[in-house]
Amino acid sequence: MEHTSLLGAYFVALRKFSDYSGRSARREFWGFVLVAAFLQLLSLLAVIVLAKSGLDNFFAGESLLIIPGIVAAFHIIPGAAVMTRRFHDLGLSGIMTVLFAGFGGVFSLISATRVLARFGVLGLAVLLLGTAIVMSFVSYPGTNRYGPPPRGVRNLLD
Numbered sequence: 001m002e003h004t005s006l007l008g009a010y011f012v013a014l015r016k017f018s019d020y021s022g023r024s025a026r027r028e029f030w031g032f033v034l035v036a037a038f039l040q041l042l043s044l045l046a047v048i049v050l051a052k053s054g055l056d057n058f059f060a061g062e063s064l065l066i067i068p069g070i071v072a073a074f075h076i077i078p079g080a081a082v083m084t085r086r087f088h089d090l091g092l093s094g095i096m097t098v099l100f101a102g103f104g105g106v107f108s109l110i111s112a113t114r115v116l117a118r119f120g121v122l123g124l125a126v127l128l129l130g131t132a133i134v135m136s137f138v139s140y141p142g143t144n145r146y147g148p149p150p151r152g153v154r155n156l157l158d
Contacts, residue, residue: 010035016085017078020094024085025150029135032082036075043068088146089139103127 009031013024047064080101084094104127111120139149 006031006034013082014078017081020081020084021088022085022147023089023139023144023150024082025089025139026086026136028150029082029086032079033135036079040068040071040075043071083135086135088144089150090134090137091140091144091146100127100131 006027009028013028013032016024047067050064080097083100084097087094087096104124107120107123107127109120110116111124113120142149
């Protein structure tokens with residue numbers, strides 16, 4: 001594989017933000033997810049620090065929350081692309097990305113309601129756990145209909 005670190009895998013995924021074809025190895029997917037989650041956490045910590053320092057009065061309180069919103073929005077398209085390529089690596093259709101995102105959106109909306117909040121949060125937790133499990137599966141051995149295996153992934157049939 002041309003990248004060895006998680007940060008390198010993150011930048012590979014960012015460079016291929018508009019590439020929904022081909023395959024991505026587990027390292028590329030998890031490198032992107034972990035670095036993006038770390039950056040999201042840093043943006044939330046920045047909001048807390050700025051709010052505690054009194055800058056929230058200057059920025060009218062909740063407007064500081066735009067910082068994590070921008071970080072999250074920045075990662076949506078590259079995240080969808082790397083997830084689609086990861087599904088391809090497993091021999092599955094990229095439409096699974098749309099299904100996972102759709103269910104995530106439904107559970108997010110449900111968790112925003114007072115009546116069904118517990119169901120929505122539970123649904124999101126199950127969806128995230130399911131995604132983590134599926135994305136951890138071993139690559140489809142050899143060439144599949146989405147192309148050859150990513151570089152650095154051994155062919156288990158050899």
